[in-house]
Amino acid sequence: MSTAHQIKRGVSFYSYQEECFLKKMSLEDCVREAAAIGAFGVEVIPEQSMTGYPNPGDGFYRQWDEWMEKYGTTTIATDLFIDTKRYPGRVMTLDEMTESVRRDLDIAKRLGARHVRAIINTPPEVMEACASYAEQLELTLLLEVHAPFHYEHPWILRHLDVMHRLQSPALGFMPDMGTFVERFPRVMSERALRDGARSRFVDLAVETYNNRGDVHGLMDTFNYMGGNPVELGIARLSTFLTWNDPRVMLEHMPFIHHIQAKFYEMTDDGVEYSIPYDKIIPVLVEGGYDGYLSSEYEGNRHIQDVSEVDSVDQVRRQHRMFERLLGEEPMFHTAAAVGAGAIAEGDSNVR
Amino acid sequence: MFDKYIIVEDTLRNVAVGGEVTGFQLGVRLPYYRGLGLSMVEDIEVTLDGVTAPAESVSLTLHGNRYRLTDLPGIFDDRWEMGEVATVFVSKAGGLSNGEHTVAVRERLRISYMPVPGGGADQKTLSLQGTPL
Numbered sequence: 001m002s003t004a005h006q007i008k009r010g011v012s013f014y015s016y017q018e019e020c021f022l023k024k025m026s027l028e029d030c031v032r033e034a035a036a037i038g039a040f041g042v043e044v045i046p047e048q049s050m051t052g053y054p055n056p057g058d059g060f061y062r063q064w065d066e067w068m069e070k071y072g073t074t075t076i077a078t079d080l081f082i083d084t085k086r087y088p089g090r091v092m093t094l095d096e097m098t099e100s101v102r103r104d105l106d107i108a109k110r111l112g113a114r115h116v117r118a119i120i121n122t123p124p125e126v127m128e129a130c131a132s133y134a135e136q137l138e139l140t141l142l143l144e145v146h147a148p149f150h151y152e153h154p155w156i157l158r159h160l161d162v163m164h165r166l167q168s169p170a171l172g173f174m175p176d177m178g179t180f181v182e183r184f185p186r187v188m189s190e191r192a193l194r195d196g197a198r199s200r201f202v203d204l205a206v207e208t209y210n211n212r213g214d215v216h217g218l219m220d221t222f223n224y225m226g227g228n229p230v231e232l233g234i235a236r237l238s239t240f241l242t243w244n245d246p247r248v249m250l251e252h253m254p255f256i257h258h259i260q261a262k263f264y265e266m267t268d269d270g271v272e273y274s275i276p277y278d279k280i281i282p283v284l285v286e287g288g289y290d291g292y293l294s295s296e297y298e299g300n301r302h303i304q305d306v307s308e309v310d311s312v313d314q315v316r317r318q319h320r321m322f323e324r325l326l327g328e329e330p331m332f333h334t335a336a337a338v339g340a341g342a343i344a345e346g347d348s349n350v351r
Numbered sequence: 352m353f354d355k356y357i358i359v360e361d362t363l364r365n366v367a368v369g370g371e372v373t374g375f376q377l378g379v380r381l382p383y384y385r386g387l388g389l390s391m392v393e394d395i396e397v398t399l400d401g402v403t404a405p406a407e408s409v410s411l412t413l414h415g416n417r418y419r420l421t422d423l424p425g426i427f428d429d430r431w432e433m434g435e436v437a438t439v440f441v442s443k444a445g446g447l448s449n450g451e452h453t454v455a456v457r458e459r460l461r462i463s464y465m466p467v468p469g470g471g472a473d474q475k476t477l478s479l480q481g482t483p484l
Contacts, residue, residue: 021434301352
Protein backbone atom coordinates (compact mmCIF):
# COMPACT_ATOMS: atom_id res chain seq x y z
CA MET A 1 0.00 0.00 0.00
CA SER A 2 1.56 3.24 -1.08
CA THR A 3 -1.05 5.66 0.28
CA ALA A 4 0.24 7.75 3.16
CA HIS A 5 -1.52 7.07 6.42
CA GLN A 6 -1.13 7.61 10.16
CA ILE A 7 -2.38 4.23 11.36
CA LYS A 8 -0.43 2.77 14.26
CA ARG A 9 -0.12 -0.72 15.68
CA GLY A 10 -1.12 -1.71 19.20
CA VAL A 11 -2.18 -4.73 21.19
CA SER A 12 -4.86 -5.33 23.78
CA PHE A 13 -3.72 -7.62 26.55
CA TYR A 14 -7.06 -9.36 26.09
CA SER A 15 -5.04 -11.18 23.45
CA TYR A 16 -2.82 -12.90 26.01
CA GLN A 17 -5.69 -13.98 28.27
CA GLU A 18 -4.90 -17.69 28.08
CA GLU A 19 -1.31 -17.25 29.23
CA CYS A 20 -2.23 -14.63 31.83
CA PHE A 21 -5.06 -16.75 33.22
CA LEU A 22 -2.66 -19.67 33.68
CA LYS A 23 0.06 -17.36 35.06
CA LYS A 24 2.40 -18.25 32.21
CA MET A 25 2.73 -14.55 31.36
CA SER A 26 2.92 -11.69 33.80
CA LEU A 27 1.62 -8.21 33.09
CA GLU A 28 5.19 -7.06 32.49
CA ASP A 29 5.64 -9.93 30.00
CA CYS A 30 2.67 -8.53 28.06
CA VAL A 31 4.19 -5.06 27.94
CA ARG A 32 7.60 -6.41 26.91
CA GLU A 33 6.08 -8.54 24.14
CA ALA A 34 4.01 -5.64 22.78
CA ALA A 35 7.13 -3.50 22.56
CA ALA A 36 9.09 -6.33 20.92
CA ILE A 37 6.69 -6.41 17.96
CA GLY A 38 6.40 -2.64 17.64
CA ALA A 39 2.87 -2.56 19.06
CA PHE A 40 3.70 0.49 21.11
CA GLY A 41 0.11 1.39 21.99
CA VAL A 42 -1.09 -0.98 24.66
CA GLU A 43 -4.67 -1.54 25.67
CA VAL A 44 -5.44 -2.98 29.08
CA ILE A 45 -8.56 -4.29 30.78
CA PRO A 46 -8.27 -3.14 34.39
CA GLU A 47 -10.69 -5.80 35.59
CA GLN A 48 -8.44 -8.44 34.05
CA SER A 49 -4.96 -7.15 34.69
CA MET A 50 -5.16 -5.02 37.84
CA THR A 51 -5.11 -7.16 40.96
CA GLY A 52 -7.22 -5.39 43.56
CA TYR A 53 -9.37 -3.55 41.02
CA PRO A 54 -10.78 -0.93 41.46
CA ASN A 55 -8.18 0.04 44.07
CA PRO A 56 -4.88 -1.56 43.10
CA GLY A 57 -2.87 0.93 45.16
CA ASP A 58 -0.35 3.60 44.23
CA GLY A 59 2.38 1.00 43.84
CA PHE A 60 0.58 -0.55 40.90
CA TYR A 61 0.33 2.74 39.02
CA ARG A 62 3.99 3.58 39.75
CA GLN A 63 5.03 0.19 38.42
CA TRP A 64 2.86 0.64 35.33
CA ASP A 65 4.40 4.03 34.59
CA GLU A 66 7.86 2.55 34.98
CA TRP A 67 7.07 -0.19 32.47
CA MET A 68 5.70 2.29 29.94
CA GLU A 69 8.92 4.28 30.27
CA LYS A 70 11.20 1.23 30.18
CA TYR A 71 9.60 -0.40 27.12
CA GLY A 72 8.71 2.75 25.22
CA THR A 73 5.01 1.94 25.21
CA THR A 74 1.99 4.12 25.92
CA THR A 75 -1.39 3.19 27.34
CA ILE A 76 -3.60 3.89 24.40
CA ALA A 77 -6.84 2.48 25.80
CA THR A 78 -8.57 0.82 28.71
CA ASP A 79 -11.76 -1.24 28.63
CA LEU A 80 -14.56 -0.66 31.11
CA PHE A 81 -17.48 -2.85 32.13
CA ILE A 82 -20.66 -1.90 33.95
CA ASP A 83 -22.01 -4.55 36.27
CA THR A 84 -25.60 -3.44 35.84
CA LYS A 85 -26.69 -6.69 37.50
CA ARG A 86 -24.36 -6.35 40.46
CA TYR A 87 -27.24 -6.34 42.92
CA PRO A 88 -29.45 -9.44 42.99
CA GLY A 89 -32.98 -8.80 41.82
CA ARG A 90 -32.52 -5.32 40.39
CA VAL A 91 -30.69 -3.45 37.67
CA MET A 92 -28.42 -0.56 38.62
CA THR A 93 -29.90 2.91 38.37
CA LEU A 94 -28.52 5.28 35.75
CA ASP A 95 -26.82 7.22 38.56
CA GLU A 96 -25.07 4.08 39.78
CA MET A 97 -23.96 3.27 36.23
CA THR A 98 -22.67 6.80 35.78
CA GLU A 99 -20.69 6.51 38.99
CA SER A 100 -19.23 3.20 37.79
CA VAL A 101 -18.14 4.78 34.49
CA ARG A 102 -16.61 7.81 36.23
CA ARG A 103 -14.59 5.52 38.47
CA ASP A 104 -13.24 3.71 35.41
CA LEU A 105 -12.47 7.01 33.70
CA ASP A 106 -10.39 7.92 36.76
CA ILE A 107 -8.54 4.61 36.48
CA ALA A 108 -7.92 5.17 32.78
CA LYS A 109 -6.51 8.61 33.53
CA ARG A 110 -4.15 7.21 36.15
CA LEU A 111 -2.95 4.62 33.65
CA GLY A 112 -2.24 7.41 31.19
CA ALA A 113 -4.81 6.22 28.65
CA ARG A 114 -6.35 8.29 25.86
CA HIS A 115 -9.40 6.18 25.00
CA VAL A 116 -11.83 4.19 27.10
CA ARG A 117 -13.92 1.36 25.73
CA ALA A 118 -17.52 1.62 26.95
CA ILE A 119 -19.02 -1.84 26.92
CA ILE A 120 -21.92 -2.43 24.55
CA ASN A 121 -24.56 -2.43 27.31
CA THR A 122 -23.69 1.14 28.39
CA PRO A 123 -26.94 3.13 28.07
CA PRO A 124 -26.84 6.28 25.91
CA GLU A 125 -28.02 8.28 28.93
CA VAL A 126 -24.89 7.22 30.81
CA MET A 127 -22.64 8.18 27.89
CA GLU A 128 -24.31 11.59 27.91
CA ALA A 129 -23.96 11.96 31.68
CA CYS A 130 -20.23 11.15 31.51
CA ALA A 131 -19.27 13.17 28.43
CA SER A 132 -18.20 16.36 30.15
CA TYR A 133 -16.23 14.48 32.82
CA ALA A 134 -14.39 12.57 30.10
CA GLU A 135 -13.69 15.86 28.31
CA GLN A 136 -12.30 17.28 31.53
CA LEU A 137 -9.94 14.31 31.86
CA GLU A 138 -9.01 14.56 28.17
CA LEU A 139 -10.28 11.07 27.56
CA THR A 140 -12.64 9.73 24.96
CA LEU A 141 -15.44 7.39 25.96
CA LEU A 142 -16.05 5.08 23.03
CA LEU A 143 -18.94 2.67 22.70
CA GLU A 144 -17.76 -0.64 21.31
CA VAL A 145 -19.57 -1.76 18.18
CA HIS A 146 -19.31 -5.49 18.64
CA ALA A 147 -21.05 -8.26 16.68
CA PRO A 148 -23.98 -8.79 16.36
CA PHE A 149 -24.45 -5.01 16.71
CA HIS A 150 -24.09 -2.71 13.70
CA TYR A 151 -24.57 0.94 12.83
CA GLU A 152 -28.27 0.59 12.04
CA HIS A 153 -29.07 -1.39 15.15
CA PRO A 154 -31.72 0.38 17.29
CA TRP A 155 -29.34 0.44 20.27
CA ILE A 156 -26.54 2.00 18.23
CA LEU A 157 -28.98 4.50 16.67
CA ARG A 158 -29.85 5.74 20.17
CA HIS A 159 -26.15 6.26 20.81
CA LEU A 160 -25.70 8.01 17.48
CA ASP A 161 -28.49 10.40 18.47
CA VAL A 162 -26.59 11.39 21.60
CA MET A 163 -23.30 11.75 19.74
CA HIS A 164 -24.81 13.94 17.04
CA ARG A 165 -26.75 16.03 19.52
CA LEU A 166 -23.91 16.63 22.00
CA GLN A 167 -21.05 16.95 19.51
CA SER A 168 -18.74 16.22 22.42
CA PRO A 169 -15.17 15.46 21.42
CA ALA A 170 -15.24 12.81 24.15
CA LEU A 171 -17.93 10.56 22.70
CA GLY A 172 -17.50 8.11 19.88
CA PHE A 173 -17.20 4.53 18.76
CA MET A 174 -14.65 1.77 19.13
CA PRO A 175 -15.46 -0.68 16.33
CA ASP A 176 -14.59 -4.32 16.86
CA MET A 177 -13.39 -5.91 13.63
CA GLY A 178 -15.36 -9.00 14.64
CA THR A 179 -18.26 -7.24 12.91
CA PHE A 180 -16.50 -8.04 9.62
CA VAL A 181 -16.42 -11.83 9.66
CA GLU A 182 -16.57 -12.70 5.99
CA ARG A 183 -16.47 -16.45 6.39
CA PHE A 184 -17.30 -18.73 9.25
CA PRO A 185 -14.25 -19.05 11.52
CA ARG A 186 -12.70 -22.47 11.03
CA VAL A 187 -11.64 -22.70 14.68
CA MET A 188 -15.32 -22.52 15.65
CA SER A 189 -16.68 -25.07 13.17
CA GLU A 190 -13.90 -27.53 13.95
CA ARG A 191 -14.50 -27.16 17.67
CA ALA A 192 -18.20 -27.91 17.18
CA LEU A 193 -17.28 -31.13 15.35
CA ARG A 194 -14.95 -32.15 18.16
CA ASP A 195 -17.68 -31.38 20.70
CA GLY A 196 -20.11 -33.76 19.01
CA ALA A 197 -21.85 -31.79 16.26
CA ARG A 198 -22.48 -33.85 13.12
CA SER A 199 -20.90 -32.63 9.93
CA ARG A 200 -24.20 -32.17 8.08
CA PHE A 201 -25.21 -29.61 10.69
CA VAL A 202 -21.86 -27.86 10.79
CA ASP A 203 -21.60 -27.79 6.99
CA LEU A 204 -25.09 -26.30 6.71
CA ALA A 205 -24.29 -23.59 9.25
CA VAL A 206 -21.00 -22.73 7.55
CA GLU A 207 -22.53 -22.71 4.05
CA THR A 208 -25.53 -20.67 5.14
CA TYR A 209 -23.27 -18.12 6.81
CA ASN A 210 -20.74 -17.96 3.99
CA ASN A 211 -23.47 -17.56 1.36
CA ARG A 212 -25.20 -14.81 3.39
CA GLY A 213 -28.20 -17.06 3.87
CA ASP A 214 -30.82 -16.88 6.58
CA VAL A 215 -28.77 -17.74 9.64
CA HIS A 216 -31.72 -16.79 11.84
CA GLY A 217 -33.66 -19.67 10.31
CA LEU A 218 -31.03 -22.23 11.29
CA MET A 219 -32.26 -22.69 14.84
CA ASP A 220 -35.70 -23.91 13.75
CA THR A 221 -34.20 -25.98 10.96
CA PHE A 222 -31.73 -27.64 13.30
CA ASN A 223 -34.52 -28.32 15.79
CA TYR A 224 -36.57 -30.07 13.10
CA MET A 225 -33.48 -31.99 11.97
CA GLY A 226 -33.13 -33.29 15.53
CA GLY A 227 -30.11 -31.22 16.46
CA ASN A 228 -28.24 -31.91 19.68
CA PRO A 229 -27.22 -29.09 22.06
CA VAL A 230 -23.85 -28.54 20.31
CA GLU A 231 -25.60 -28.33 16.94
CA LEU A 232 -28.15 -25.85 18.29
CA GLY A 233 -25.21 -23.97 19.76
CA ILE A 234 -23.59 -23.54 16.38
CA ALA A 235 -26.94 -22.33 14.97
CA ARG A 236 -26.99 -19.65 17.65
CA LEU A 237 -23.34 -18.84 17.06
CA SER A 238 -24.11 -18.22 13.37
CA THR A 239 -26.35 -15.34 14.42
CA PHE A 240 -23.69 -13.78 16.66
CA LEU A 241 -21.26 -13.50 13.76
CA THR A 242 -21.74 -10.70 11.27
CA TRP A 243 -20.43 -9.57 7.94
CA ASN A 244 -20.79 -5.96 6.84
CA ASP A 245 -18.97 -4.10 4.12
CA PRO A 246 -16.14 -2.35 6.02
CA ARG A 247 -17.04 0.81 4.08
CA VAL A 248 -19.92 1.20 6.54
CA MET A 249 -17.33 2.76 8.87
CA LEU A 250 -16.62 5.65 6.51
CA GLU A 251 -19.79 7.55 7.37
CA HIS A 252 -18.97 7.32 11.08
CA MET A 253 -15.25 7.97 10.83
CA PRO A 254 -15.41 11.29 12.75
CA PHE A 255 -16.58 9.27 15.77
CA ILE A 256 -14.05 6.43 15.42
CA HIS A 257 -10.92 6.91 17.54
CA HIS A 258 -9.74 3.41 18.31
CA ILE A 259 -10.13 -0.01 16.72
CA GLN A 260 -10.18 -3.43 18.29
CA ALA A 261 -8.59 -5.71 15.73
CA LYS A 262 -10.38 -8.92 16.66
CA PHE A 263 -9.08 -12.16 15.21
CA TYR A 264 -9.65 -15.85 15.62
CA GLU A 265 -6.95 -17.55 13.58
CA MET A 266 -3.86 -16.34 11.76
CA THR A 267 -3.01 -19.05 9.26
CA ASP A 268 0.40 -20.24 8.09
CA ASP A 269 -0.19 -18.07 5.02
CA GLY A 270 -0.17 -14.96 7.17
CA VAL A 271 -3.83 -14.05 6.81
CA GLU A 272 -6.79 -14.10 9.15
CA TYR A 273 -8.96 -17.03 8.12
CA SER A 274 -12.30 -15.26 8.49
CA ILE A 275 -11.75 -11.48 8.77
CA PRO A 276 -10.43 -9.84 5.57
CA TYR A 277 -7.99 -7.23 6.86
CA ASP A 278 -6.89 -6.65 3.28
CA LYS A 279 -10.36 -5.18 2.70
CA ILE A 280 -10.59 -3.40 6.06
CA ILE A 281 -7.31 -1.50 6.19
CA PRO A 282 -7.71 0.29 2.83
CA VAL A 283 -11.07 1.58 4.07
CA LEU A 284 -9.45 2.92 7.23
CA VAL A 285 -6.74 4.60 5.13
CA GLU A 286 -9.36 6.09 2.83
CA GLY A 287 -11.30 7.42 5.82
CA GLY A 288 -8.19 9.07 7.24
CA TYR A 289 -8.23 6.96 10.39
CA ASP A 290 -5.16 7.92 12.40
CA GLY A 291 -5.52 5.79 15.54
CA TYR A 292 -4.35 2.32 16.48
CA LEU A 293 -5.18 -1.16 15.29
CA SER A 294 -5.30 -2.90 18.65
CA SER A 295 -4.98 -6.68 18.41
CA GLU A 296 -7.67 -8.73 20.08
CA TYR A 297 -6.90 -12.42 19.77
CA GLU A 298 -9.92 -14.54 20.64
CA GLY A 299 -9.07 -17.92 19.16
CA ASN A 300 -7.79 -19.48 22.37
CA ARG A 301 -11.18 -20.59 23.64
CA HIS A 302 -11.84 -22.53 20.44
CA ILE A 303 -8.61 -24.53 20.32
CA GLN A 304 -7.58 -25.00 23.95
CA ASP A 305 -9.23 -28.46 24.01
CA VAL A 306 -6.83 -29.87 21.41
CA SER A 307 -3.73 -27.75 21.29
CA GLU A 308 -1.47 -25.58 23.34
CA VAL A 309 -2.57 -21.98 22.88
CA ASP A 310 0.22 -19.72 21.64
CA SER A 311 -1.28 -16.24 21.77
CA VAL A 312 2.13 -14.60 21.40
CA ASP A 313 2.70 -16.32 18.06
CA GLN A 314 -0.83 -15.53 16.86
CA VAL A 315 -0.48 -11.83 17.71
CA ARG A 316 2.96 -11.75 16.04
CA ARG A 317 1.47 -13.21 12.89
CA GLN A 318 -1.27 -10.60 12.91
CA HIS A 319 1.27 -7.81 13.27
CA ARG A 320 3.36 -9.26 10.47
CA MET A 321 0.19 -8.97 8.36
CA PHE A 322 -0.43 -5.40 9.59
CA GLU A 323 3.13 -4.43 8.65
CA ARG A 324 2.51 -5.76 5.17
CA LEU A 325 -0.88 -4.06 4.77
CA LEU A 326 0.34 -0.79 6.27
CA GLY A 327 3.48 -0.74 4.15
CA GLU A 328 5.93 -0.99 7.06
CA GLU A 329 9.30 -2.71 7.05
CA PRO A 330 9.25 -6.01 9.01
CA MET A 331 10.77 -5.35 12.44
CA PHE A 332 10.52 -8.66 14.33
CA HIS A 333 10.36 -12.40 13.84
CA THR A 334 7.23 -14.47 14.19
CA ALA A 335 7.81 -17.59 16.24
CA ALA A 336 7.24 -19.68 13.11
CA ALA A 337 9.89 -17.74 11.25
CA VAL A 338 12.32 -18.11 14.13
CA GLY A 339 11.73 -21.86 14.09
CA ALA A 340 12.17 -22.07 10.33
CA GLY A 341 15.32 -19.99 10.57
CA ALA A 342 16.79 -22.35 13.14
CA ILE A 343 16.23 -25.34 10.89
CA ALA A 344 17.44 -23.73 7.69
CA GLU A 345 20.13 -21.41 8.96
CA GLY A 346 21.66 -19.32 6.25
CA ASP A 347 18.56 -19.62 4.13
CA SER A 348 17.61 -16.11 3.17
CA ASN A 349 14.01 -17.06 2.61
CA VAL A 350 12.89 -16.15 6.12
CA ARG A 351 9.35 -14.82 6.31
CA MET B 352 -14.30 -19.97 27.76
CA PHE B 353 -12.03 -21.35 30.47
CA ASP B 354 -14.26 -24.21 31.56
CA LYS B 355 -11.47 -26.77 31.47
CA TYR B 356 -9.50 -24.78 34.04
CA ILE B 357 -12.28 -24.49 36.66
CA ILE B 358 -11.16 -27.48 38.72
CA VAL B 359 -7.51 -27.29 39.78
CA GLU B 360 -5.62 -30.61 39.62
CA ASP B 361 -4.15 -32.14 42.77
CA THR B 362 -6.15 -29.99 45.19
CA LEU B 363 -8.72 -32.45 46.54
CA ARG B 364 -8.23 -32.92 50.29
CA ASN B 365 -10.16 -33.86 53.38
CA VAL B 366 -10.48 -31.19 56.04
CA ALA B 367 -10.27 -32.02 59.73
CA VAL B 368 -11.23 -29.97 62.76
CA GLY B 369 -9.81 -31.17 66.06
CA GLY B 370 -8.90 -34.54 64.59
CA GLU B 371 -12.36 -35.09 63.14
CA VAL B 372 -12.84 -34.97 59.36
CA THR B 373 -15.68 -32.55 58.63
CA GLY B 374 -15.58 -32.38 54.86
CA PHE B 375 -13.42 -31.91 51.81
CA GLN B 376 -12.07 -29.04 49.76
CA LEU B 377 -10.67 -28.33 46.31
CA GLY B 378 -9.32 -25.39 44.33
CA VAL B 379 -11.52 -23.77 41.68
CA ARG B 380 -11.28 -20.86 39.27
CA LEU B 381 -13.79 -18.73 37.37
CA PRO B 382 -14.17 -19.67 33.69
CA TYR B 383 -13.95 -16.03 32.67
CA TYR B 384 -11.43 -13.59 31.23
CA ARG B 385 -11.85 -10.98 33.95
CA GLY B 386 -12.47 -10.90 37.69
CA LEU B 387 -15.96 -10.68 39.13
CA GLY B 388 -17.47 -9.33 42.35
CA LEU B 389 -18.78 -12.15 44.53
CA SER B 390 -22.37 -10.88 44.49
CA MET B 391 -22.48 -11.96 40.84
CA VAL B 392 -21.38 -15.54 41.55
CA GLU B 393 -24.85 -17.09 41.59
CA ASP B 394 -23.95 -20.69 42.13
CA ILE B 395 -21.08 -23.12 42.57
CA GLU B 396 -22.54 -26.57 42.22
CA VAL B 397 -20.22 -29.34 43.38
CA THR B 398 -21.01 -32.92 42.40
CA LEU B 399 -18.89 -35.68 43.84
CA ASP B 400 -19.15 -39.19 42.42
CA GLY B 401 -22.55 -38.31 41.05
CA VAL B 402 -23.96 -36.77 44.24
CA THR B 403 -24.58 -33.02 44.19
CA ALA B 404 -23.76 -31.24 47.44
CA PRO B 405 -26.61 -29.14 48.93
CA ALA B 406 -25.90 -25.41 48.58
CA GLU B 407 -26.00 -25.00 52.37
CA SER B 408 -23.02 -27.36 52.72
CA VAL B 409 -20.76 -25.35 50.39
CA SER B 410 -18.49 -22.45 51.27
CA LEU B 411 -15.84 -20.46 49.44
CA THR B 412 -12.55 -19.07 50.76
CA LEU B 413 -10.93 -16.17 49.00
CA HIS B 414 -8.26 -13.78 50.29
CA GLY B 415 -8.51 -15.47 53.69
CA ASN B 416 -12.24 -14.78 53.94
CA ARG B 417 -14.66 -17.64 54.12
CA TYR B 418 -18.14 -17.17 52.70
CA ARG B 419 -21.10 -19.50 52.72
CA LEU B 420 -22.30 -20.05 49.17
CA THR B 421 -25.76 -18.87 50.16
CA ASP B 422 -24.29 -15.57 51.45
CA LEU B 423 -22.48 -14.66 48.22
CA PRO B 424 -25.36 -12.58 46.76
CA GLY B 425 -24.76 -10.05 49.55
CA ILE B 426 -20.97 -9.77 49.24
CA PHE B 427 -20.09 -6.49 47.52
CA ASP B 428 -16.57 -5.85 48.81
CA ASP B 429 -14.62 -8.87 47.59
CA ARG B 430 -13.68 -9.85 44.12
CA TRP B 431 -12.61 -13.12 42.52
CA GLU B 432 -9.73 -12.21 40.21
CA MET B 433 -9.12 -13.73 36.80
CA GLY B 434 -7.31 -17.05 37.16
CA GLU B 435 -7.32 -16.82 40.93
CA VAL B 436 -7.69 -20.14 42.73
CA ALA B 437 -10.36 -20.06 45.44
CA THR B 438 -10.95 -22.89 47.87
CA VAL B 439 -14.34 -24.56 47.88
CA PHE B 440 -15.20 -26.48 51.02
CA VAL B 441 -18.01 -29.02 51.18
CA SER B 442 -19.24 -30.11 54.57
CA LYS B 443 -19.43 -33.92 54.72
CA ALA B 444 -18.97 -35.85 57.96
CA GLY B 445 -16.07 -38.28 57.56
CA GLY B 446 -14.95 -36.65 54.30
CA LEU B 447 -13.90 -38.70 51.30
CA SER B 448 -12.39 -42.16 51.03
CA ASN B 449 -8.85 -42.52 49.75
CA GLY B 450 -8.30 -42.92 46.03
CA GLU B 451 -9.91 -41.37 42.97
CA HIS B 452 -13.12 -39.38 42.83
CA THR B 453 -15.08 -37.85 39.98
CA VAL B 454 -15.57 -34.19 40.72
CA ALA B 455 -17.86 -31.93 38.70
CA VAL B 456 -18.18 -28.19 39.28
CA ARG B 457 -20.72 -25.96 37.56
CA GLU B 458 -20.46 -22.22 38.14
CA ARG B 459 -23.24 -19.81 37.26
CA LEU B 460 -22.25 -16.15 36.90
CA ARG B 461 -24.40 -13.06 36.41
CA ILE B 462 -22.59 -11.20 33.65
CA SER B 463 -24.43 -8.00 32.90
CA TYR B 464 -23.78 -7.58 29.18
CA MET B 465 -24.54 -11.17 28.23
CA PRO B 466 -28.04 -12.09 27.07
CA VAL B 467 -27.71 -15.60 28.50
CA PRO B 468 -26.48 -16.81 31.89
CA GLY B 469 -22.69 -16.93 32.11
CA GLY B 470 -20.40 -19.42 33.73
CA GLY B 471 -19.30 -22.89 32.83
CA ALA B 472 -18.71 -26.44 33.94
CA ASP B 473 -15.79 -28.79 34.39
CA GLN B 474 -15.37 -32.40 35.42
CA LYS B 475 -12.17 -34.13 36.43
CA THR B 476 -11.06 -37.28 38.17
CA LEU B 477 -8.97 -36.28 41.18
CA SER B 478 -7.05 -38.37 43.69
CA LEU B 479 -7.49 -37.50 47.32
CA GLN B 480 -4.27 -35.81 48.43
CA GLY B 481 -2.22 -36.66 51.52
CA THR B 482 -3.43 -36.08 55.04
CA PRO B 483 -6.43 -33.95 56.02
CA LEU B 484 -5.78 -30.22 56.40
